[in-house]
Structures are given as structure tokens and as C-alpha cells.
Amino acid sequence: MAFEIDEPGLSTTVQDRGRLGYYNVGIPQGGSMDQLSAEMANAVVGNTAEEAVLECTYLGPRFRTTDSAVVAITGAPVDVKVNGESREQWTRLELSAGDELSFGFLTAGTRFYIAVRGGIDVPVVLGSRSTYTLGSLGGFKGRKLQAGDVLHVGPGTAAGNQGLDGIGAEQRPTFAREQSIRVVRGLYDHRLTEAGMETLLSATWTLTPVADRTGLRYSGPVIEWRPREQPFGAGSDPSNIVDAGYAVGSIQIPGGKEPIALHRDAVSGGGYAMVATVISADMDLLARSAPGTKTRFRVVTIEDALAARADYRAACSKLWGSIL
Structure with missing residues (x-):
């Protein structure tokens, strides 16, 4: 068919x-x-x-x-x-x-x-x-x-039965207009002043219409960077670095304002400092944001991020276990 x-x-x-x-x-x-x-x-x-x-x-x-x-x-x-x-x-x-x-x-x-x-x-x-x-x-x-x-439509690989009768309301993801997104500090967090990092983590950010599969851009206050003489190979913007690899979920702040959280189709490297990274367990939550969504970034430890990933995988396993 x-x-x-x-x-x-x-x-x-x-x-x-x-x-x-x-x-x-x-x-x-x-x-x-x-x-x-x-x-x-x-x-x-x-x-x-x-x-x-x-x-x-x-x-x-x-x-x-x-x-x-x-x-x-x-x-x-x-x-x-x-x-x-x-x-x-x-x-x-x-x-x-x-x-x-x-x-x-x-x-x-x-x-x-x-x-x-x-x-x-x-x-x-x-x-x-x-x-x-x-x-x-x-x-x-x-x-x-x-x-x-x-x-x-293909023949697929049979899961073993007709599937679930449906997904109950208590199991469905929510699509709230206010979100708290967990992040770990990034490889280049030292490029921000203490006040700059505090602004990133304490401000309420608003998702702009510039949000697609590559990344989501947020509006909010200006974030302060540490002054320095830019190294050879980096651009003049204070957020520029010599090119480095990007982790999926990396947060960049070109020009010191409007953070961009990279998503599923993001490029793998470039010349902007990654000051934080959205944890893998919250990438779905990030994807559910509509323009205008109010967002707070909450820092967690690597141990917290790994535990959240384990919980996410357990929830997925429970979903599939219920139909096998």
C-alpha cells in the first residue's frame, strides 16, 4: 500500500x-x-x-x-x-x-x-x-x-501483536508554555564571567520563531564574556573560538546574546564556544517547545545527567515491554 x-x-x-x-x-x-x-x-x-x-x-x-x-x-x-x-x-x-x-x-x-x-x-x-x-x-x-x-508502506518487523490500544493521558508527553531544561556546564564555560554564567542560568529565556531541526534560538538578557585577545584562527566576536567539535545539545551564544541550543540536525563543529549542553534526556522536551515558550536552563552534574538518561531509557523499555 x-x-x-x-x-x-x-x-x-x-x-x-x-x-x-x-x-x-x-x-x-x-x-x-x-x-x-x-x-x-x-x-x-x-x-x-x-x-x-x-x-x-x-x-x-x-x-x-x-x-x-x-x-x-x-x-x-x-x-x-x-x-x-x-x-x-x-x-x-x-x-x-x-x-x-x-x-x-x-x-x-x-x-x-x-x-x-x-x-x-x-x-x-x-x-x-x-x-x-x-x-x-x-x-x-x-x-x-x-x-x-x-x-x-513496508512490511515492517512485527512487534509480536497488534500494538497498544492507545497511550493513556498520564503517559503522554506534555507541551507546556514554560519549561525547565537541564544542562551540564560546557567545555568553554570558562569563557563567561561568573555574572555571565549566572545570567544564563537564572534568566527566563523566550524561544524565538528561529527554531528548527538544526537549533533553537532564545531571546533574553545580554550575557557577559571574559575579555581576551582572540587567538589566531578565532573570529573577533567574544564568543568565537578556534574551531572545535560540537556535542549534540550544545548551547552557543553568538554576540553574547540569544543562546542557540543545537538539535538533531546540527553541524558537528564550528567556531562558537559551547558554554553548556542540554542533557540527552531533555532533548525531546526541548523539541516540544513552541515559539514563545518560556525556558529556564538548570545546571546538573554529569552524574545527574547519566541518571536521567537511564530513567529515560527505562521509560522507553517499559513502553515496549508492555506490548511484548
């Missing part, structure tokens, strides 16, 4: 768990921005966690199925319609051949996910079906969907 795309939405791409192991040559991990929401969609339709889904940003697609299909929509709250009739998120939807699936506007967050039993069938490139649009790599022809595209 296949999905015939009538309207592509603002930015709809094929994503999965990501393309790990190539960051050292400049290819980011990519994958679903909100990994937990994407995995929940796969769990509901009876896929494994590895199957590719559609990631829909702000405005979703409109498409028809060529055959019967089982789908689920998770992530940011959005109006779901089958043949013009309202349906629910977070549960299985049974579609017949020729049915039209469409969406209204988001009421919170930025992205929602569409899983189909069998998974979206696109070629595996460097171990992943994820789309990296900046590199025209993976996904459907290396780009976001367009009207007239036909997406085929």
Missing part, C-alpha cells in the same frame, strides 16, 4: 531513530526531534521502535491511502480528520482504501508524528531512513514531502 500526498504540509519528512556513527564526518544523527512521541506512535500501530514515521511540523499533510491501513498520530496536539470527520490522537485508526487523512492547526508544541503499521518504506542510507534535508540525504529523495509524492 501507499500514501498519495495531496498536500504536503509545511515541512513533513520521514524520520526514525536517527543515523548514528557518522557525526565525526559531519553527518548529524538526525532522526525524530521528539523521539518518545515517535516511538509511542510506532508502539500503538504494532511496529518496532525502528520503523520510519512521518514528522509533521506546524501544518500537517493531507493524503489518501491506496489500501487499508492502521495508523496512529502522536506528539503535539492537533485536530485529526478522516474523510473530514474528527478522530482521536494517541490511539489506532483503521483506514480503508481511498480514505483521506488530514489535519487542522496545532494547539501547542511544534511537531506531531504519523506512524503506519509496516513503517514508511524508503531506502536505508547509512543505517537510517531519516531525512537530512541540508545534505539531501535519506528519507524520501532527501527532502521534505511535496504534493504528488507517493510514499510506500
